[in-house]
Amino acid sequence: xxxxxxxxxxxxxxxxxxxxxxxxxxxxxxxxxxxxxxxxxxxxxxxxxxxxxxxxxxxxxxxxxxxxxxxxxxxxxxxxxxxxxxxxxxxxxxxxxxxxxxxxxxxxxxxxxxxxxxxxxxxxxxxxxxxxxxxxxxxxxxxxxxxxxxxxxxxxxxxxxxxxxxxxxxxxxxxxxxxxxxxxxxxxxxxxxxxxxxxxxxxxxxxxxxxxxxxxxxxxxxxxxxxxxxxxxxxxxxxxxxxxxxxxxxxxxxx
Amino acid sequence: xxxxxxxxxxxxxxxxxxxxxxxxxxxxxxxxxxxxxxxxxxxxxxxxxxxxxxxxxxxxxxxxxxxxxxxxxxxxxxxxxxxxxxxxxxxxxxxxxxxxxxxxxxxxxxxxxxxxxxxxxxxxxxxxxxxxxxxxxxxxxxxxxxxxxxxxxxxxxxxxxxxxxxxxxxxxxxxxxxxxxxxxxxxxxxxxxxxxxxxxxxxxxxxxxxxxxxxxxxxxxxxxxxxxxxxxxxxxxxxxxxxxxxxxxxxxxxx
Numbered sequence: 472x473x474x475x476x477x478x479x480x481x482x483x484x485x486x487x488x489x490x491x492x493x494x495x496x497x498x499x500x501x502x503x504x505x506x507x508x509x510x511x512x513x514x515x516x517x518x519x520x521x522x523x524x525x526x527x528x529x530x531x532x533x534x535x536x537x538x539x540x541x542x543x544x545x546x547x548x549x550x551x552x553x554x555x556x557x558x559x560x561x562x563x564x565x566x567x568x569x570x571x572x573x574x575x576x577x578x579x580x581x582x583x584x585x586x587x588x589x590x591x592x593x594x595x596x597x598x599x600x601x602x603x604x605x606x607x608x609x610x611x612x613x614x615x616x617x618x619x620x621x622x623x624x625x626x627x628x629x630x631x632x633x634x635x636x637x638x639x640x641x642x643x644x645x646x647x648x649x650x651x652x653x654x655x656x657x658x659x660x661x662x663x664x665x666x667x668x669x670x671x672x673x674x675x676x677x678x679x680x681x682x683x684x685x686x687x688x689x690x691x692x693x694x695x696x697x698x699x700x701x702x703x704x705x706x707x708x709x710x711x712x713x714x715x716x717x718x719x720x721x722x723x724x725x726x
Numbered sequence: 727x728x729x730x731x732x733x734x735x736x737x738x739x740x741x742x743x744x745x746x747x748x749x750x751x752x753x754x755x756x757x758x759x760x761x762x763x764x765x766x767x768x769x770x771x772x773x774x775x776x777x778x779x780x781x782x783x784x785x786x787x788x789x790x791x792x793x794x795x796x797x798x799x800x801x802x803x804x805x806x807x808x809x810x811x812x813x814x815x816x817x818x819x820x821x822x823x824x825x826x827x828x829x830x831x832x833x834x835x836x837x838x839x840x841x842x843x844x845x846x847x848x849x850x851x852x853x854x855x856x857x858x859x860x861x862x863x864x865x866x867x868x869x870x871x872x873x874x875x876x877x878x879x880x881x882x883x884x885x886x887x888x889x890x891x892x893x894x895x896x897x898x899x900x901x902x903x904x905x906x907x908x909x910x911x912x913x914x915x916x917x918x919x920x921x922x923x924x925x926x927x928x929x930x931x932x933x934x935x936x937x938x939x940x941x942x943x944x945x946x947x948x949x950x951x952x953x954x955x956x957x958x959x960x961x962x963x964x965x966x967x968x969x970x971x972x973x974x975x976x977x978x979x980x981x
Contacts, residue, residue: 597813599850
């Protein structure tokens, strides 16, 4: 009997060329997980991921699916795969799901972006934060963030190279909060994100934080649908995919 | 005029073969700092360090000295060196000191050791913690720690290969505190430490934490001066040299 599993995967993106398996034999998370799971299950494995995180982007809650005819207890399978995975990736959870579960049909995702606003460079955190050296005003950044909330056309924040049918997305929440020391945590939750959209949001909000644009200018930038008016794409290393929610989970049902 | 500078140095020990310059051209912190400072100052530089941290051990407050005839403002010199250092090492402070300042004459040092007591392995913290998979009782660990405090002969905790004239040291404070999630922070302050002494303290305290020995057995282990009775040397990656204090600083005087 074919079984379907939902995997929750965490990884340190530093040494990966992103999530997605590629034709060239580069080290991607998908390739490493598929290969390791395939060795445990003793058959070829395809993992379909919910988000194609870019090179250098981290994840705490990437979601992927896997099918097998093998009758493995999910928890045993998880421990078996984890024991063979390299130290920069791990499976946090495996649950059996219905054959109809669609990993791409997420209803809500949360991304977090760490900004290091100190003059001194970060040391132990250097792979997980963006060291922002320009002037930084948290109040202005927060004001800018408010303009991202709501159902809007985010074409102005879409990176080149991966056009979508529609550029309208809903952002449920977008905030910037101080953390320990010079660390600032930017958090955004939405029903989906365009290519480079979160990093372009961060880059744009930082233009407000440093005083190059007014926080209220963000409304006009979004309305223009003009990528050249928004801020630059912030570096990958500050970004982490925190979690992905599905409709079944919102109903507290089995997926 | 010859000037003397005291450098406070932080580094991520993961990719270094320890602090000390070696005859083989391996990557050590001392070599990297000396080379970089030498390029800025345009003459050969010798940095004398306060502690010879081992391969893989981190530092937030290593101290070293440097001499030069060049008339550089300390803050400018620091920024110039930092701009050329690799991302895993940085100079946190440079102060001019008296020619008589002796970097080896520290009066107090603090080391911290991070223990990850969760069943799941650490991901983003993996280079900075020891993942301890055995049963862990913080209360028992704390009881064990108390036995390290005081002026004692620590011969039982001295690693092989670097004998000292005397193995008597004073430990002012030794504690274990819970941190966020499954993280435990072991902290020890003393007037000096023998080779591998902190890591052997951690290994011994963990034997008490897991129930292999009674916390009060630590007193007898120390009294025996027998290395074979103490616990194993805990891995380098959990250890961080936090700070080093000098007599002049205790008096709030210029060093």
